[in-house]
Amino acid sequence: MRIILYAFLFVLLGFQKISADTFRCIESERINKRDSLLSIITGAKISDNIISITDFGAIGDGVRNDKPAFDKAMQSAAKQGGAHIIVPPGTFLLKGPIHFVSNVCLELMDGAIIKFDSNPKYYLPLVKTSWEGTFLYNYSPFIYGYNLHDISIIGKGKIDGNASSTFATWKSKQKEGQALSRKMNHEEIPIELRRFGNGFWLRPQLIQFYNCKNITLSDVFITNSPFWCIHLLKSENVICCSLRYDAKLVNNDGIDPECSRNILIENIEFNNGDDNIAIKSGRDNDGWASTMPSENIIIRNCRFKGLHAVVLGSEMSSGVQNIFVENCTYGGYCKRGIYIKTNPDRGGFIKNLYVKNCRFDEVEDLFYVTSMYAGEGLNNIHYTDVKNIYVDSLFCRKVRKAGLVLQGTSQKPMSDVIFSNVEIQEVDNAVSFDNTLNVEMRSCHIGGRVGVPSQASSADKLFVK
Structure with a gap:
């Protein structure tokens, strides 16, 4: 009986020792993996070519449509190989999306507000995107980038999706479009044939970077998104830091990395409706x-x-x-x-x-x-x-x-x-x-x-x- 008891205690103590050793190994592995990742996550490089959105005709009075000025600034940045675009204090109304180009930093100074007109017609033509995990064509996200590198949005200003009266009311109407998107997914219909938009009620994201690399999003305040706030789709090497939210409309997720890698999310003040x-x-x-x-x-x-x-x-x-x-x-x-x-x-x-x-x-x-x-x-x-x-x-x-x-x-x-x-x-x-x-x-x-x-x-x- 004593031999059996000693054998039992040996097995029991041996299990505890192995378990403790295993736990220490897991903790060491966690630290090593994390630190290795931190050494390669750099975010975007920011251009030294500083320009102001007002140089392209933006007014910032909250009444005039400043989208043409943002389009011209992006076009200028593309021709110059990149730019650091300053948005000064003011309310800049945009009747339509901002489509980024590579090597662009958009800096919203304290007191600057980008406010989108939420009329759905302004977010056409359709762009290649994803909706609830299904790849398709839909309304353009309000801020959108595809196949880009070194892009950033920084500063203490605000991004206001202003979507409460239109897109935020669509969830009750989306079931048919949602079901069709999933049917096309399951039947492996070519993505080029998955065209949604008007009449399907699938809401666009506020910010989406798709198939992009080297991204920095920091400090800005985000509110009133039409759907998910930040969607990182098939993207890599991303830093999201010190963002602030008051986004309580329907499905206002804060940050959605999807098929994306090497991402640091830190010091975020979340206040989201999802x-x-x-x-x-x-x-x-x-x-x-x-x-x-x-x-x-x-x-x-x-x-x-x-x-x-x-x-x-x-x-x-x-x-x-x-x-x-x-x-x-x-x-x-x-x-x-x-x-x-x-x-x-x-x-x-x-x-x-x-x-x-x-x-x-x-x-x-x-x-x-x-x-x-x-x-x-x-x-x-x-x-x-x-x-x-x-x-x-x-x-x-x-x-x-x-x-x-x-x-x-x-x-x-x-x-x-x-x-x-x-x-x-x-x-x-x-x-x-x-x-x-x-x-x-x-x-x-x-x-x-x-x-x-x-x-x-x-x-x-x-x-x-």
């Missing part, structure tokens, strides 16, 4: 064909406020990997903290998510991973591989529903998940794990910490017979 950050990589057939995952994304020192803080999915069929969420906190209410969502329509993978030192106040759900999002695709076979999730030092004062949720499928269980130093002071449903493998919890306090046990008292004797 997801703060939603990392995507294409829907279903289009995502599988893309073979370009969203990867190597660092999110740090952000203040979250809105629907969900950080989301992976649900359009993620090309995969999502190497995501770092560090030293973030809350600026107000969030429905969910970290939310990973996929279903058997999607396929693809989600792996190597590192969450370190993040705090929330009150949420509905704190950390929620589901392979059954929206109850869709449950009869399909495109199961997502979800694995290698590491959460260390996650705090929340109050969770109204679920603390830690992992919902895999029997066909593809979620695997290799570690929760370390997770503290939830008040929670209804603490832990709910389904179809999981190799899930470990280390030094976690769910529902409050337990202190020193009480000593026996005379009252306890009443229950002892």
Whole structure:
């Protein structure tokens, strides 16, 4: 009996030692991966050729259409090999989009407002874009760049989509166009034939850079977007820093990297009517064909406020990997903290998510991973591989529903998940794990910490017979 006991203790202590060593290796790997990424994310180079938008006839009185001046400035920049375009204080009304060219920095000085006229006719002709993970032609995003390099928007000014009276009212009308876009996706209709726009009610993004590299977006204030605020589509080497939001119209996601890589998102003040950050990589057939995952994304020192803080999915069929969420906190209410969502329509993978030192106040759900999002695709076979999730030092004062949720499928269980130093002071449903493998919890306090046990008292004797 003693030999058996010693053997059991040896195995138990051996497991703890291996686990501790493994955890230290994961932490070292996280730091090395992150620091390696930081060394290659540079953002845009900014031209020394400084010009003013007023040199091209812009007035900035909020009444006259200043779009022709912005078009001329971009044309001039293209001829000169690039420019740093200054927008001085004033309200610059644009009846139509800004289409960037390479090597352009648009600087909005403090007090400068770019305000878009939201009449849909101004955002035609159609441009090549993507809508909810499906590639197609649609209305032009209000600020748009395609196949460009070294582009930036900086400064303390404001970008106002002014979309509340038109585009923001379209969601109730979009179902037919949305269904058609997904049908074309699943039937692999050539993208050139997927032409939407007038009559289909698919809202354009406020800012979209598509197939671009070397991008910097910093400091500007963003409000009243027609749809997603910043959409980084098939782009790389991006810095988003110190942006500020008050964007509460319908589906006003803050930043949506899609099939994009090598991105730093830091020091952002979110205040959005939808997801703060939603990392995507294409829907279903289009995502599988893309073979370009969203990867190597660092999110740090952000203040979250809105629907969900950080989301992976649900359009993620090309995969999502190497995501770092560090030293973030809350600026107000969030429905969910970290939310990973996929279903058997999607396929693809989600792996190597590192969450370190993040705090929330009150949420509905704190950390929620589901392979059954929206109850869709449950009869399909495109199961997502979800694995290698590491959460260390996650705090929340109050969770109204679920603390830690992992919902895999029997066909593809979620695997290799570690929760370390997770503290939830008040929670209804603490832990709910389904179809999981190799899930470990280390030094976690769910529902409050337990202190020193009480000593026996005379009252306890009443229950002892």
